[in-house]
Amino acid sequence: MKTVLKSAFAALLLAGIAGVAHAGDISLENPWSRAAPTGAPVGAGYVTLKNTGNTGDKLVSATADVAGKVEIHEMAMDNGVMKMRPVHGLEIPAGKSVELKPGGYHIMFMQLKKPLVAGEKVKGTLTFEKAGTVPVEYTIKAMSAGAGGMPGHKGH
């Protein structure tokens, strides 16, 4: 009886997560990452989060198969000084897009388990407060890929 209840609960939970993910109003556009030097302990993931719904949502956590630990970070240049801070919940307002991009927000891959090689992919998930957990696959671009018209930059 106990096991039946347990599995029923698990099924319910799974259905719940899957259901929310499907019903979610968040779409992911152009997820990409950047090749990292050999032995680099960290890397970054970028993606545009589009909220097509009528209510705001929040990106609360992320996972990646290549990383032992994943955080949401914000980077900023302040008078030539690079500063990076963890973000505990990134707001995605209703009807708006939030672009995670070089020089701004990024998914920080920490404790890299394998090198990030251009052309390969990073698989992971993004978890939103309302939309639930959504799978994401980042395409790894060349190391010099970045903002500001550098080679490798793709339009959005």
Add this chain to the structure above:
Amino acid sequence: MKQLRLILWSAAALAAVALAGLLYFTAGGPQATAIGGPFRLKDQNGRIVDTVALKGRPYAIFFGFTHCPEICPTTMADMAALMARLGPEAKDFRIYFVSVDPERDTPEVLRSYLASFEPNVVGLTGTPDEIAKVAKEFRVYYRKVPLDGGDYTMDHSAFVYLMGKDGGFRSVIGYQEKPDRALNKLKTLIEKG
């Protein structure tokens, strides 16, 4: 109202002073020579790099760390791409990558991290005191910032300084500066020292 005007005027005055300072700085006034100084650090192969031995050779220097997801790898990749564009002219030119995180960035860590940028990029590390001294000479700001779970990251200045053959400051390549402009600066440095 009076107070607001005062604030605005003070802000304008401050901005003017900052601009004047910047112009003076970029024009290469006497102050400019104050950036940089002698250093003696260990490279990724455990060898000592001493500015005394660098006399007569211009070089570039950048302060970063390997736990850096964006600025450091992209800056090094961009510099390596510029070296490739310069071709044989840049064969002996060195870009020093000084770690502001010497606790984690041992010569071994730097060796693997910088392997893809060899031979132009040379990693440098040392004791925290040695790094602090060099950073001060180059007026580089850096600071340890704690992250969750005992990790930490570093805030740091992200300029590439171009140093002349006499060890004096020449110019700076900013983060994501247009490649052609950066290339011209490097060309001038290599040709004129």
